[in-house]
Amino acid sequence: MAESMHAAVLYGREDVRLEEMNVPGVAEGEILVRVRVALTCGTDVKVFRRGYHARMIKPPSTFGHEFAGEVIEVGRGVTKFRAGDRVVASNSAPCDVCFYCLRGQANLCEDLLFNNGAYAEYLRLPRRIVERNTYRLPAHVSFADAALMEPLACVVHGINETGVKRGDTVTIIGPGPIGLMLVRIAKQRGAKVIMVGRRKAQVDRALLLGADHGVFSDDTEQAIEHVRALTDGRGTDIAIEAVGKPELWAAAVRMLRRGGKANFFGGCPNGAEVKLPTELLHYSSLSCLASFHHTPQSNLEALAAIAAGQIKASDLISNEEPLSSVPAVLARLAHQNGVLKTAIIP
Numbered sequence: 143m144a145e146s147m148h149a150a151v152l153y154g155r156e157d158v159r160l161e162e163m164n165v166p167g168v169a170e171g172e173i174l175v176r177v178r179v180a181l182t183c184g185t186d187v188k189v190f191r192r193g194y195h196a197r198m199i200k201p202p203s204t205f206g207h208e209f210a211g212e213v214i215e216v217g218r219g220v221t222k223f224r225a226g227d228r229v230v231a232s233n234s235a236p237c238d239v240c241f242y243c244l245r246g247q248a249n250l251c252e253d254l255l256f257n258n259g260a261y262a263e264y265l266r267l268p269r270r271i272v273e274r275n276t277y278r279l280p281a282h283v284s285f286a287d288a289a290l291m292e293p294l295a296c297v298v299h300g301i302n303e304t305g306v307k308r309g310d311t312v313t314i315i316g317p318g319p320i321g322l323m324l325v326r327i328a329k330q331r332g333a334k335v336i337m338v339g340r341r342k343a344q345v346d347r348a349l350l351l352g353a354d355h356g357v358f359s360d361d362t363e364q365a366i367e368h369v370r371a372l373t374d375g376r377g378t379d380i381a382i383e384a385v386g387k388p389e390l391w392a393a394a395v396r397m398l399r400r401g402g403k404a405n406f407f408g409g410c411p412n413g414a415e416v417k418l419p420t421e422l423l424h425y426s427s428l429s430c431l432a433s434f435h436h437t438p439q440s441n442l443e444a445l446a447a448i449a450a451g452q453i454k455a456s457d458l459i460s461n462e463e464p465l466s467s468v469p470a471v472l473a474r475l476a477h478q479n480g481v482l483k484t485a486i487i488p
Contacts, residue, residue, distance in 0.1 A: 308332030
């Protein structure tokens with residue numbers, strides 16, 4: 143194994159540099175993974191634009207969090223894995239002992255441990271992530287497919303919290319990679335799915351992945367009318383906003399039938415506020431929730447869905463690039479709409 147490696151380092155707003163550094167050593171309970179595939183993510187693009195993430199990353203820091211690879215070295219006391227194992231790991235792990243963990247809300251852990259650095263040749267996994275959120279891959283699962291586990295775990299967590307069930311009509315706003323994964327999981331739960339987007343090509347891709355109806359329009363009012371027309375005028379049972387814009391959070395509420403439920407899945411910019419009509423919320427008995435992050439259980443469910451072939455990287459990855467292209471790839475993604483994931487191959 144080499145003594146040095148290349149890795150992408152975030153320094154600030156739209157400032158990511160590829161640097162040479164020492165391959166990290168492993169302490170007790172840790173493992174070192176050779177990254178085989180790392181995927182770009184909407185969250186990474188947001189962090190690239192803003193230069194930081196309040197909870198996940200503070201510059202300067204190695205960057206990237208969706209990956210799969212091969213164990214190269216294990217620290218003292220590690221018995222779960224050995225060199226040569228093909229693995230995937232999540233980007234965080236809960237403490238299991240705080241107020242929220244003890245109440246089954248591990249995604250809200252008061253001491254949630256994050257790990258970044260997937261845009262690199264090697265990545266060290268801390269002990270808690272090794273123990274709680276790292277998994278050996280089934281032989282038939284590719285590294286690219288496995289690298290989808292973390293974002294898919296967020297989707298599974300959101301679908302679970304929303305209570306999607308067979309026979310529901312679920313409207314998803316936003317046909318990006320997360321929206322497309324929401325389509326696949328909602329369909330697996332037996333729901334009818336309406337995809338709403340502003341670009342026909344993206345909506346068409348959602349239809350190819352199983353959505354029953356597509357609505358593409360630049361006009362939010364028109365999109366709401368289309369959704370109501372597709373639901374006999376009543377509105378949808380569930381609306382999931384997967385873009386992260388306050389005006390679309392509000393639109394999701396207005397798409398609901400009486401007694402319906404909205405999930406504000408897309409994270410809006412810090413300081414953003416949303417205005418909702420109290421009369422509609424109250425007299426239509428609407429429910430609103432927001433799903434954040436994932437849990438070890440939703441990671442297990444996500445990996446099982448990948449192993450079963452329910453989600454494939456080929457549906458969500460538009461191209462492959464070498465590690466040296468990470469700064470340029472992130473810059474392109476930050477200023478282009480409608481682009482799917484890029485697979486980074488160190």
